[in-house]
Structures are given as C-alpha cells and as structure tokens.
Amino acid sequence: MSEATHTSGPNLTIADLKARLRLDEAWRLLGLPGEPGKCCKSPFRPEERHASFSVYAEGTRAKDHATGETFDVVDFIKHALDCDTAGAVRWMRERLGEVWQIPPPPKREPERKPKPWPAMRRGTAEELTALARLRALPVPAVRLADERGFLHFGEQWGRPFWSMTDQARRCAELRCMNGEPWPGFREVPARKAHCFGDKAWPLGLMEAEAFPNVLLVEGVGDFLAAHAIIDGEGRGADVAALCCLGAAVKLTPEVAQRLAGKRVRIIPQMDEPGQRAAKLWARSLRDAGARVDGFSLVGIHDEAGQPIKDLGDVFAKASEASLRLNPQLMEVCP
Numbered sequence: 001m002s003e004a005t006h007t008s009g010p011n012l013t014i015a016d017l018k019a020r021l022r023l024d025e026a027w028r029l030l031g032l033p034g035e036p037g038k039c040c041k042s043p044f045r046p047e048e049r050h051a052s053f054s055v056y057a058e059g060t061r062a063k064d065h066a067t068g069e070t071f072d073v074v075d076f077i078k079h080a081l082d083c084d085t086a087g088a089v090r091w092m093r094e095r096l097g098e099v100w101q102i103p104p105p106p107k108r109e110p111e112r113k114p115k116p117w118p119a120m121r122r123g124t125a126e127e128l129t130a131l132a133r134l135r136a137l138p139v140p141a142v143r144l145a146d147e148r149g150f151l152h153f154g155e156q157w158g159r160p161f162w163s164m165t166d167q168a169r170r171c172a173e174l175r176c177m178n179g180e181p182w183p184g185f186r187e188v189p190a191r192k193a194h195c196f197g198d199k200a201w202p203l204g205l206m207e208a209e210a211f212p213n214v215l216l217v218e219g220v221g222d223f224l225a226a227h228a229i230i231d232g233e234g235r236g237a238d239v240a241a242l243c244c245l246g247a248a249v250k251l252t253p254e255v256a257q258r259l260a261g262k263r264v265r266i267i268p269q270m271d272e273p274g275q276r277a278a279k280l281w282a283r284s285l286r287d288a289g290a291r292v293d294g295f296s297l298v299g300i301h302d303e304a305g306q307p308i309k310d311l312g313d314v315f316a317k318a319s320e321a322s323l324r325l326n327p328q329l330m331e332v333c334p
Contacts, residue, residue: 014074017092023073024059029095030080042066044079117172117196120152120163127153127177131162134179135221136316141228144236148207150223156194157182164220164243166204171197173220173245193220195245202251203243205258211240214264216281218244218274221312222267228315244281247273251281256288266294269310 024036032043042053042064052066062071071079077088123131123146131151132142145151145164152163156174159182165172174194176182184190203223208214213235215226223243230239242259244251247269264285268278282292300308302317 014089017089017096018060018073020096021073021092022059023062023071023076024055026073026077026080026092027055030077032080036062118154118156118161118163118174120154120165120172122146123151123153123162127162130177131224134177135224135312137225137228138231141231142224144231145224145227145241148204148227150204153177157185164203164223166207168201168206169197170201171195171199171203171245173203175220199245200249201245202249202255203245204241205255208240208242208262209258211238212262213239214242214259214262215239216242216244216264216266217311218247218269218277219310219312220245222269222310225311225315226267229311244277247271247277249277251284253284253288256284256290259285260289263291264293266292267297267311268294270297270307271309274310 027036027043030043033046034041034043036043036055036059038054038056039051040053040055041048041051044064045052045066048066053062053064055062060072062076063069064071069079074085074088074092077083077091078085081087081091083091128142128146128151129139131137132139135142142151149167150164152165152172154161154163160177161174162177163172163174172195174182174196175192181190181192182194203220215229217223217226220243223241226241226243230236230241233239242264266278266282268274278294282294285292297308297311297314300314300318302308302313303319308314308318
C-alpha cells in the first residue's frame with residue numbers, strides 16, 4: 001500500500017482510493033477465500049480445482065481467465081459485493097477512514113519441494129542374500145518380504161541401499177546396504193535411514209486388508225523381521241506384517257477402520273516412546289473393531305545380558321538361552 005496521507009475517508013476521490021488500496025489488499029479486507037497471487041484460484045469460485053485467476057501489476061489489476069473479465073480494485077469490490085460503483089466507493093471510503101494502513105499480508109514460508117524419489121528396483125538373489133546376512137535373518141524371510149512387494153534396491157548419493165515401501169507408494173525408507181548410517185551433508189546430520197514421502201502412512205496397510213491376522217511393528221527393521229516370524233511359523237497364507245515408521249505415527253480412525261474385524265498382534269519396541277505408541281495403537285484399533293493383543297520383549301537378552309530393544313535385535317543379538325525361555329514370541333496370531 002502507498003504511504004498514508006491525512007486525507008479523511010469521506011473526502012477521498014476515486015483516484016485517491018485506488019492509490020491507497022490495492023486489489024490484493026481489498027481481497028483480504030473482504031475476507032474472500034484463498035490467497036491472491038499471479039496464479040491462484042478465483043475467490044469467487046472457491047470450489048474450483050485449478051488456478052484460473054491472476055493478480056498482477058503489483059496487486060492493482062486482476063484477470064479471471066475462466067470468464068475473460070479484468071478488474072481494477074473498484075471493479076473487483078463491485079463483483080465481490082454485488083454492488084454498483086457508488087457502493088464500492090462507499091465501502092472503500094469507510095475502510096480507509098477506519099484504518100491508516102492496510103496490514104501487510106502474512107509472510108508465507110517458501111514451500112518445501114518434496115525430495116525426488118530415487119530409482120528403485122526389485123532385488124537380485126545376491127542382494128536378498130546379502131540383506132539376510134546383514135540383518136541376521138533367514139533368507140526365506142527376506143524372500144517373503146520381496147515377494148509381497150515390500151523390498152526394493154538401488155543406489156542413492158553414491159551408495160547402494162535397500163528400501164521398504166508398499167503398493168500405495170506413499171512413503172519409502174532407505175538404508176545403506178553396508179549397514180552404516182547415511183553420512184551427514186551440510187545441515188543434515190548422519191542418520192541410519194532416509195524417508196521419502198508421507199512418513200505417517202503405515203507400510204503394508206493395503207496389503208494387510210486381504211489377511212485375517214496382522215503383526216504390527218515399529219520401524220522397517222522390525223517390519224523385515226516380522227516376515228521371519230510369519231515364514232518361520234508357516235503362516236504366509238493368513239498373516240500380514242504392518243509397519244508404523246516411528247512411535248509418533250498415529251493410527252487415524254480412517255486407517256484403523258481398514259483393520260476392523262482382524263486379529264492384530266502388536267510387537268512394540270521396548271523404549272518409552274515405543275511402549276506408549278503401542279497403547280495408543282491398540283486403543284485406536286479396538287475402537288475400530290479389531291481384536292488386539294501384544295507381545296513384550298521383556299526377558300529377552302543379548303549374549304552380554306543386556307535387554308533386547310526391538311524385534312530386529314531378537315534375530316540379530318538375542319541369546320539362545322533367553323529365547324528358549326520365551327518360545328511364545330514365535331507364536332503368530334492363532
């Protein structure tokens with residue numbers, strides 16, 4: 001908006017009004033939906049799907065590309081209020097008599113473009129075997145995850161990776177094939193995994209809808225390990241694995257409803273966030289009509305006597321003695 005003058009509202013001429021009030025400022029004062037811009041949705045058709053409106057010339061002009069109409073600020077107000085020129089001028093004088101300066105539009109954070117997904121492909125027999133060795137899992141278990149379409153491989157930032165995603169392709173998590181963390185870059189610290197897409201999406205949800213029983217775990221390491229339980233018990237025909245990518249993931253009513261009527265066994269991680277998440281997941285699933293139970297890893301230790309923290313560690317680190325004391329771990333949903 002131009003610099004304020006001491007001319008009172010009722011004495012402002014139409015030229016004064018146009019100089020004092022831009023079209024994009026009038027948009028906001030009118031409380032119209034949307035946000036003015038060079039390519040935006042029409043404030044007069046908020047239900048439209050695609051942008052068909054332009055505000056240009058430093059906020060002083062607009063065009064409706066759907067109708068071909070063009071507007072200055074007076075025309076725009078007339079259209080918005082369905083009034084004549086006198087009514088639009090009266091509205092402008094009243095507004096400019098009440099305020100000396102139109103508040104500037106709020107600063108908009110620049111939109112963060114989603115990271116482009118890396119190229120991913122199905123694994124070779126050698127890669128499946130290498131991954132089984134890396135995760136201390138039986139090769140048939142890794143093959144089962146591959147057959148169900150969850151496992152993919154590729155190269156990103158010069159490093160071979162293994163990845164888990166599902167048929168929805170809403171998210172994917174990548175880990176290095178050598179078992180090391182991804183190195184840090186600029187402000188991004190080193191990390192064990194990189195996630196692409198919507199991390200709130202439970203991996204395997206669409207696939208699980210076809211099975212009566214579900215093993216729900218946290219993290220892709222446990223997701224892969226869940227297939228070792230399913231394969232080891234010969235339950236590939238009636239048990240699916242489902243993965244929440246972190247304890248912060250919530251099972252919304254819409255998601256939980258897709259598991260209604262199923263038997264869901266939760267094998268949570270042993271830290272406090274994992275235990276808390278398991279209780280929330282169980283509540284959401286029961287509210288939706290699923291039958292839910294869980295299994296605790298309490299009592300399972302590694303060779304040094306330290307507690308096991310998650311299902312992946314059961315296969316990679318658990319001592320044979322502690323597993324013999326907990327045979328029920330391998331009993332998939334009956």
